[in-house]
Amino acid sequence: MKDTLLALLRCPYCGTRLSLVENNALIRRGADIESGVLGCECCAFPIVAGIPVLIADDATRDAMYALEARRHDAALVGLLGLTGDRSDLFSSLIAGGAGTTYRAMLEVLSPDAEGTYFLYRFSDPTFLTAEALVRAVGRHDAAVTGPILDLCGGSGHLTRVLAGLRPADPQAPRTVIADLRFWKLWLATRFTAPDCSAVCCDADAPLPFMRDLFAMVVLADAFPYIWHKRLCADEMMGVARPDGVVVIPHLHSALGENFSAGDTLTPDAYRDLFTPYHPRLFSDSRLLKEILEHRVVDLSCDLSPAELGGEPALTLVAGRRSNLFCRRAVPDTLDVAGQLRVNPLYQVERRDGRSMLTLTFPTPEYEAEFGSCRCYLPDTLTVDADLAGAVDPATLGSRYPELRRRRVLIDVPPHYY
Numbered sequence: 531m532k533d534t535l536l537a538l539l540r541c542p543y544c545g546t547r548l549s550l551v552e553n554n555a556l557i558r559r560g561a562d563i564e565s566g567v568l569g570c571e572c573c574a575f576p577i578v579a580g581i582p583v584l585i586a587d588d589a590t591r592d593a594m595y596a597l598e599a600r601r602h603d604a605a606l607v608g609l610l611g612l613t614g615d616r617s618d619l620f621s622s623l624i625a626g627g628a629g630t631t632y633r634a635m636l637e638v639l640s641p642d643a644e645g646t647y648f649l650y651r652f653s654d655p656t657f658l659t660a661e662a663l664v665r666a667v668g669r670h671d672a673a674v675t676g677p678i679l680d681l682c683g684g685s686g687h688l689t690r691v692l693a694g695l696r697p698a699d700p701q702a703p704r705t706v707i708a709d710l711r712f713w714k715l716w717l718a719t720r721f722t723a724p725d726c727s728a729v730c731c732d733a734d735a736p737l738p739f740m741r742d743l744f745a746m747v748v749l750a751d752a753f754p755y756i757w758h759k760r761l762c763a764d765e766m767m768g769v770a771r772p773d774g775v776v777v778i779p780h781l782h783s784a785l786g787e788n789f790s791a792g793d794t795l796t797p798d799a800y801r802d803l804f805t806p807y808h809p810r811l812f813s814d815s816r817l818l819k820e821i822l823e824h825r826v827v828d829l830s831c832d833l834s835p836a837e838l839g840g841e842p843a844l845t846l847v848a849g850r851r852s853n854l855f856c857r858r859a860v861p862d863t864l865d866v867a868g869q870l871r872v873n874p875l876y877q878v879e880r881r882d883g884r885s886m887l888t889l890t891f892p893t894p895e896y897e898a899e900f901g902s903c904r905c906y907l908p909d910t911l912t913v914d915a916d917l918a919g920a921v922d923p924a925t926l927g928s929r930y931p932e933l934r935r936r937r938v939l940i941d942v943p944p945h946y947y
Contacts (some may be wrong), residue, residue, distance in 0.1 A: 676745030686718025
C-alpha cells in the first residue's frame with residue numbers, strides 16, 4: 531500500500547479519514563506500507579501484505595491482534611482462509627520463492643469452479659468484450675486523466691488491462707482494485723496486476739473512498755450478485771467524478787437465460803439505478819460480434835429495454851459527456867507486456883518442430899458457460915513452430931496477429947502458469 535492511497539480512503543461506516551496507528555504492527559518499506567493498523571473515529575482495520583482490509587468482522591480483528599503480536603504470517607494465512615493441509619501447502623509454495631505460479635497458488639486458494647474461471651479468464655467471451663470496451667472508453671480524454679476503480683475486480687485480470695491504459699505513477703494510485711475476498715486481491719497484487727493498489731471492502735456497503743475521485747469506475751460480471759444494488763449504484767456514481775464514466779459489462783438480465791445468473795434485474799431496472807449518470811444499454815452479443823468482426827466498439831447504437839427483449843446479458847455505460855457515446859476502434863494490442871503463451875485451453879502436441887493444438891475444456895460446466903469461445907478459438911490447428919513455454923512472436927511470421935486476435939496465444943503475466 532502506497533502512502534498516497536491513504537489520503538483517498540474513508541471509513542465505510544463513519545465516513546471519516548483513516549490514519550496509521552504507530553504500534554508494533556506497522557512495517558514500512560520506503561513509501562510502501564507492508565503491514566499496520568488503520569484507525570478512524572469508530573473502529574480500526576488491518577493492513578496485511580500491503581492490502582488495507584476495510585471490513586469489520588472477526589477475521590479482521592484476529593488479523594489485527596496477530597499483527598500487533600508481530601505474527602504477520604498468521605495474519606496473512608488467517609485472512610486467506612487457510613487451515614490444515616492447505617495452509618501447509620501455501621507455506622511450501624511461498625518458500626519456493628519466485629518460481630511459484632499463479633496457477634499453483636490458485637489451486638490452493640480456490641480449488642473449485644471459481645478457480646477454474648479465473649485460470650482461463652484471459653480468453654473467455656465476457657473478458658474479450660470487457661477488455662475491448664474499457665480500452666475504447668479509456669481513450670476518452672476524461673478517463674485518461676484520472677484514477678480508475680475496478681470494483682469487484684477479482685484476481686486482477688481486467689485490472690491489468692486498466693493499469694495498462696496509462697503509465698504507472700509512483701506518486702499516486704492510478705488503478706485501484708477492490709474486492710470482498712482478500713485472497714483474490716493477494717493474487718492480483720502478487721501476480722496479475724502488481725502495479726495496482728488493492729483495497730479489500732464490501733460492495734454491499736458504502737465504498738471506502740473519497741467522493742468525486744475516479745475518472746472511470748468499472749464493475750465487470752459481478753453486479754447481479756450484489757444484494758444492495760441501489761446502494762452500490764449510488765456509491766459507484768458517488769465515487770466517480772462528475773465528468774467520469776461508469777462501465778458495467780455483462781449484466782445478467784431477468785428476461786433471459788443465464789448460467790449462474792445471480793439475483794438479476796430487468797434492463798429497465800438496471801438503467802433506472804444509474805439515471806443521474808445518463809446510462810445507455812448495449813447488447814452483449816452485438817458488442818462481441820462487432821469486436822470480433824470489425825474491431826470496433828459502437829457506443830452510438832444503444833438499445834432500449836424493449837429492443838433488448840429477452841437477451842440474456844447486456845452492458846451498461848453511463849456518463850454525462852455526450853462525446854463518450856460514439857463508434858470507437860478497438861486498439862490493436864499485439865505487443866507483449868508479460869509473456870506470450872499458448873492459451874491453457876489447448877492441449878499441445880509437439881512433433882518435428884510443429885505444434886498441434888486441440889481445444890479442451892476443463893469441465894463440462896465451464897464448456898456450458900463459456901463454450902461460445904468457439905466462435906474465435908478453433909477446435910484444432912497446427913502451427914509451424916515449437917510453442918512450448920514462452921513464445922517468441924518472431925518465430926510465427928505472418929500468423930502472429932491472427933493467433934493473438936483469436937486468443938490462441940495470450941499475453942499473460944510472468945509466472946502465470
